Amino acid sequence: MDGEQPGKARDSGERRRTEENETRLRRTTHAPAVDDRFSVPLRGVAVDPETRCAHWDDDVDVVALRFGCCGHFSPCRVCHAETVDHDPEPWPRTRFDEAAVLCGVCGATLPARTYLDSSDACPECGAAFNPGCRRHRDRYFEE
Template identity: 70%
Template sequence: MDTNRTETDGRGITADDTGDSDRRTTRIPDTDGRFVVPLRGVAVDSETRCAHWDSPVDVVALRFGCCEAYYPCDACHDAVTNHEAEPWPRDRFDESAALCGRCRATLPARVFLDADDACPRCGVAFNPGCRAHVDRYFEV
């Protein structure tokens, strides 16, 4: 049975239906094999919560422009890489730059930033506090 199915909708959102509940720390150059995107972080669970952000609404991972990988937060990036973080570039806002930890949808940056703190695919709430430091993740 194929447990790594992927689907894409008309907005550029892709998703898979895999997942498990154990926590993993993944450092550069490796990535967490539970996800269809290159994801790294510290004590990451199957919905992208990490050692730094672990509430029910901390279910998004964001892609950094410097290394093309997704991280649950900037502290995870700093902990597991050997370079300075660079936010996702404005001229690439139509490319996938956010991962919903619940449904595994990948969202273009523009869709994520316009999503009103919830996944447009499954409706799960994202942490509204992330808006306070959006500049760490996206060129604004």
């Protein structure tokens, strides 16, 4: 093995297999199709089984949000823009009591009001949501 330590070769091989498995678990879905792994109509770019996408991929990026324009869920606005043929519209205030958020960890669908009033965690399973999303909620929910 040309001077390589056996443990290191095994570690890099394991790392490569893990990355390959993660890549296989990610899907890009364009309209009119939806990602059949989820209980809601969801589209996105390189979406993993917990709704992380190519654009937002930290441990806490585990929500998908419903758009008012089409009623479909996407992990982020960029995913929406890249997978449909129309401009995004935020979820309407008059529908804040309807399911508009998907927790990618437990699969719960949450009303917009519940999500907006949450302490950046899923009320069903306790999974942490990205607190930075508060800065751009107006892009997803009508004010």
